[in-house]
Amino acid sequence: MITMEHVCKSYKIAKRNAGFGEACKALFHREYETIHALNDVSFTIRDGEMVGYIGPNGAGKSSTIKILSGILTPDSGTVLVDGRVPHKNRIDHVREIGVVFGQRSQLWWDVPVIDSFSLLKDIYSISDICYQQSLEELTTLLNLSELLRSPARQLSLGQRMRCEIAASLLHRPRILFLDEPTIGLDAVSKLAVRDFILRQNQTHKTTVILTTHDMQDIESLTSRILLIGKGQILLDGSLDDIRTGNESIDATVAELYRTYNI
Amino acid sequence: MDTYEKISVLLSTAFYDGATVPHCRTCRGYLAVWMMENDIFDSIVNGNISYELCRPISIYNMWFARSMATRLARAVLRCFPILIVAAFIQQPYGIDTPASLPHFLLFVLSLILGLAVTVTFCLLVYVLAFFTISPQGLRIVFISCVEFFSGAVIPLPFFPDHIRSIMELLPFASMQNTALRIYSSSIGADEIRRAIELQGFWLVVLTAAGKLLCRVVVKRIIVQ
Numbered sequence: 001m002i003t004m005e006h007v008c009k010s011y012k013i014a015k016r017n018a019g020f021g022e023a024c025k026a027l028f029h030r031e032y033e034t035i036h037a038l039n040d041v042s043f044t045i046r047d048g049e050m051v052g053y054i055g056p057n058g059a060g061k062s063s064t065i066k067i068l069s070g071i072l073t074p075d076s077g078t079v080l081v082d083g084r085v086p087h088k089n090r091i092d093h094v095r096e097i098g099v100v101f102g103q104r105s106q107l108w109w110d111v112p113v114i115d116s117f118s119l120l121k122d123i124y125s126i127s128d129i130c131y132q133q134s135l136e137e138l139t140t141l142l143n144l145s146e147l148l149r150s151p152a153r154q155l156s157l158g159q160r161m162r163c164e165i166a167a168s169l170l171h172r173p174r175i176l177f178l179d180e181p182t183i184g185l186d187a188v189s190k191l192a193v194r195d196f197i198l199r200q201n202q203t204h205k206t207t208v209i210l211t212t213h214d215m216q217d218i219e220s221l222t223s224r225i226l227l228i229g230k231g232q233i234l235l236d237g238s239l240d241d242i243r244t245g246n247e248s249i250d251a252t253v254a255e256l257y258r259t260y261n262i
Numbered sequence: 263m264d265t266y267e268k269i270s271v272l273l274s275t276a277f278y279d280g281a282t283v284p285h286c287r288t289c290r291g292y293l294a295v296w297m298m299e300n301d302i303f304d305s306i307v308n309g310n311i312s313y314e315l316c317r318p319i320s321i322y323n324m325w326f327a328r329s330m331a332t333r334l335a336r337a338v339l340r341c342f343p344i345l346i347v348a349a350f351i352q353q354p355y356g357i358d359t360p361a362s363l364p365h366f367l368l369f370v371l372s373l374i375l376g377l378a379v380t381v382t383f384c385l386l387v388y389v390l391a392f393f394t395i396s397p398q399g400l401r402i403v404f405i406s407c408v409e410f411f412s413g414a415v416i417p418l419p420f421f422p423d424h425i426r427s428i429m430e431l432l433p434f435a436s437m438q439n440t441a442l443r444i445y446s447s448s449i450g451a452d453e454i455r456r457a458i459e460l461q462g463f464w465l466v467v468l469t470a471a472g473k474l475l476c477r478v479v480v481k482r483i484i485v486q
Contacts (some may be wrong), residue, residue: 066485069315070316071312071315071316071485073481073483087481090315090480091319091320092318094316094318097316099316101312101313104312104313106316123317123318123319123324124317
């Protein structure tokens, strides 16, 4: 069970005009602009649900994921994940969650993937039996057997992403946060990743929260969508709620963004 | 050997003991402060730190383990060729056996403490890097300070007595010199005890400062 109530988060960004003079001036007097990444966000997600979190760039999707995974501290509001406050009991909290940031890598760059996995095993103190089971299961489902012995730097993006997802699931988290997991993947890898996420949700009852710009991801995976724009939740419902006719899903969402003026 | 190293050999022969020379080279890989971990700075600058914050360990402990491991691995890989060569070289450049078994044990203890002090000092710099956009400046400032205060720019014995006595109390001398001076038994039993106590003291202070700062930083971290 995940609840967020009236959560706000803002960032301060230093701004200055172009030029050397301005740069010198900024040494002594700096102008800041406050950006409200999240502005009174509230929602509840039940166990075993699969939720798509959509919104235009800079809407606050990643900030939400980072607050839920305990990396960022919200300015105000309450966050509860399975009874824990993520940013306060970070260490207990992260034991139970898995996170994939599509734009970053958690695998050690120079060593074979399997070494990264065994390091994660030690970091999460996973027992030998559990580790073997998870590893076997993930290897078959994500088709990793050929990849495990190569260094992460030599994998293609699609191959690496499959390994990243496996790395986040080795400790069998009950909640999985996916931040743009299919970014930059080809059609085959995308389908493989989607298929795997779906299966993970069905067999292990893992709660999945997924942010993406790929509407096909949303269409094939999630029953519920949360639309965020300018730091506020604008819509909480199913895909059918937003369908206007038989246009393509991308057109529907673009239309939606336009109606909300975000 | 370049001129600088020749001079430092002469100086250490003059001020400490010839036996320390080959060790200086080994110890550089092990205790040198300027060998900071670029991976850690990179992860702070580019935001990969997000993943490290998703692990059920405090980042301070994780970084500590990691820095200790890197330094030990490097020193172990480097020391054997140097020690083997040194064993066959004539005095005063060759290697002496330690003065006695207790001296050797104290040397090992002091070496471990020295390593821990160096690592905790580097960790302090890593944590401070959270406050800046680019850690390059911090790094230069800290490394220059360490070099100056540990006598790498002007050897400590050249300083006036009262300044030197202050500089010897700072953590920088305890990073590198203590272990070597114990090995060559160029300091007496009383001084050894004081030197090791000083290392212990700085280890505690630097760890406490690092952990405290780390806790503050994690609360106010911003990751894009």
